Amino acid sequence: MVAAAFVLQACKETIDTSARYVFKYDSILSYMQRHEVYSEYVKLLEVVPVSRASESTVAQLLSARGHYTVFAPTNQAIEEYLQTVYEENPDLMSGPTWDDFFTEHKRDSIRKVIVYNSIIDSGDEVEAFEVSGFPETDGGEFQLNNMMDRKVSVRYSGVDSIFIMGTAPVSLTERDILCLNGVIHQIGKAIAPKDVTMASYLQEILDQDREGILVAAKVIQACGLMDTLSKIRDEVYEDLYQRGLIPDIPSMTSLGFAEGGIGHAPRHRNYGFTFFVEPDDFWRSQGMDPHAPTSTLLPKLMDWLVNNEQYSKTYDTFTTDENYKSESNLINQWITYHLLPMRLSPDRLVFHRTEYGYSYSNPYRYGVPVCEYYATMGKRRLLKLYESAESNGVYLNRCANYDNGRRGTGHEISCDPDKVGCKVMREDSLAVGNDIVNGCIYPIDAPLAYNDQTRMNLGRTRIRFDGMSMMPEAMTNDIRLLKTREDRYFHVHIPRTSTYNYFENMQQNDQMNFVYYSAYQDAWCNLHSDEMKGVGRFEVQFKLPPVPIRTTYELRYDVLANGNRGVGQLYFGSDPENLPVTGIPLDLTLPARASQFGFEADTEDDDYNAEIDKRMRNNGVMKGAMSVCQNGNTGQNERINNNYENVRRIVWRGTVDPDKTYYLRIKSVLDNDRKEFYMDYLEFCPKEVYDNPETPEDVW
Secondary structure, X not given: OOXXXXXXXXXXXXXXXXXXXXXXXXXXXXXXXXXXXXXXXXXXXXXXXXXXXXXXXXXXXXXXXXXXXXXXXXXXXXXXXXXXXXXXXXXXXXXXXXXXXXXXHHHHHHHHHHHXXXXXXXXXOOOOOOHHHOOOOOOOEOOOOEOOOOOOEEEEEOOOEEEEOOOEEEOOOOOOEEEOOEEEEEEOOOOOOOOEOXXXXXXXXXXXXXXXXXXXXXXXXXXXXXXXHHOOXXXXXXXXXXXXXXXXXXXXXXXXXXXXXOEEOOOOOEOOEEEEEOOHHHHHHOOOOOOOOHHHHHHHHXXXXXXXXXXXXXXXXXXXXXXXXXXXXXXXXXXXXXXXXXXXXXXXOOOOOOEOOOOOOOOOOOOOOEEEEEEXXXXXXXXXXXXXOOOOOOEEOOOOEEOOOOXXXXXXXXXXXXXXXXXXXXXXXXXXXXOEOOEEEEEEOOOOXXXXXXXXXXXXXXXXXXXXXXXXXXXXXXXXXXXXXOHHHHEEEEOOXXXXXXXXXXXXXXXXXXXXXXXXXXXXOOHHHOEEEEEEOOEEEEEOOOOOOOEEEEEEEEEEOOOOEOEEEEEEEOOOOOOOEOOOOEEOOOOOOOHHHOOOOOOOOHHHHHHHHXXXXXXXXXXXXXXXXXXXXXXXXXXXXXXXXXXXXXEEEEEEOOOOOOEEEEEEOOOOOOOEEEEOEEEEEEHHHHOOOOOOOOOO
């Protein structure tokens, strides 16, 4: 019933059944009509409408042209689901059949749950999913949502056993049934996720006193975070979009973009959360009983946090009383460092796309290490997510040692015991994804804290972050790096701030049109092969992620330069209403090889190469990074290629405080409304790295 409440509303439509294939082969519908094992499912398809405002049924949809992936439940699977609904919800029905529902509304809602959760519509550009195209990661999700507007996950067990949404087994023999308009996979259980929120999932743990992450649930409740974690969707944006007040860009090139067709506005603005949590077994090992009353448990936890210095002596100020809802409280500060304000599925914790040595054709062979930097909830602090070919999984705050010389491989070679970080146990039984509509939960194998050691580990490294990593909404709403060719995810139009401020951490003026280029599998020599662009007399401002320690940093701005770009004046500071100017305007058309930068290509003489780098730094620029490649091509990276278009502009240098929020503004200085704002990635680089006489900054 809850799931049905979130079904997409659409404009009134009628499926054009005259466009059906007329060859001797089957459509999805005709195939299932000929096989008795699907007869109950077909009956549902014939009565469930495509949308609330549609005159067409899903059966008509599956008889027309398209690319549909159908996880078709057998008759027995549907019967078993009705039995479960009857046992768990006696207020819905008097018995386990369709005729036993108390009202037609309740019956129709359950029908929709079964049908909408079983179908993925790939649109016109993307083929339906055969097993060979399923997500590779255990617990990974199909990039496109099902008709319920939910992600569909895959679990693997053994060589051939596949489970959809964790519990629905895919038949070993009746899978990859190819039809004219898609693919059928027979499943032995109806797909019907509970659709609970992060808050209600944790509340259920509390109500049942269920061990696993019980301590974490009690802390979340005591800190007053349940209301926040219950948020699902921004209904203000939903209303504006449904009324056509959040428009698409009908023709990007007509506005001055160098390429692109329609710039599609996001359909929703959902809320999402990711929770990294120490399991109850850990707390038992520390002498705490997860089942103890909160009034007893949390004071013991407070003592443990203090005694084990799970805070920063240098930077943190906090209280240790029982006012856990206060952001000043140590327990509140500690637990919010475990939370990210975005939903990260198991296969999107980090991205393997364009790192040196990685190739789309061999996704199981990783290249050089990859990482993401995100700002946590509560008091904004920096959290690093990391994975390498050698790490055997994703870690939080891992700071390894690398073969990062000019002639090195760039790979991880070791990791000091005090810098290993916390492993994200995404395949653990306590990990939760699709059953939570607005988030994911991952157990970790070590305690997570933003103490002095963690801060110093992070503060002694170059912090390179993708421009889109600053926007939590981009991950939650399938904007960033979705692995699909469907056009609406390729060019995403983010509405102007005056219309609706979709990205909380970005403000833009009315004289520009902003589009995110996902560029999946395109050979762009960018970090992650995506770009942020705006055309017009642009003025755009970003809230930057926090730094871990107070020291001198360089702020760098990476540009893939070409003649389509504009010229922008940059401003940087902590007062968003009064940002100081930083230097002279940047000409974003100038590549690294521009004569005024003192560029020369790398030679066989590394001492001479170092002198070239120094000369370029004196001119305020750096060559691009060795680690960022075109589809992993080691001969076509940012630093060594035929065009040398990539350049890192050193835009500011000075002291940055971890307890302040900083902003970067870029404003066009041209009287031209057809030039591009551009951003790929930024870097905060501490002086200890860029000005280290013993160990010069690496080229990676």
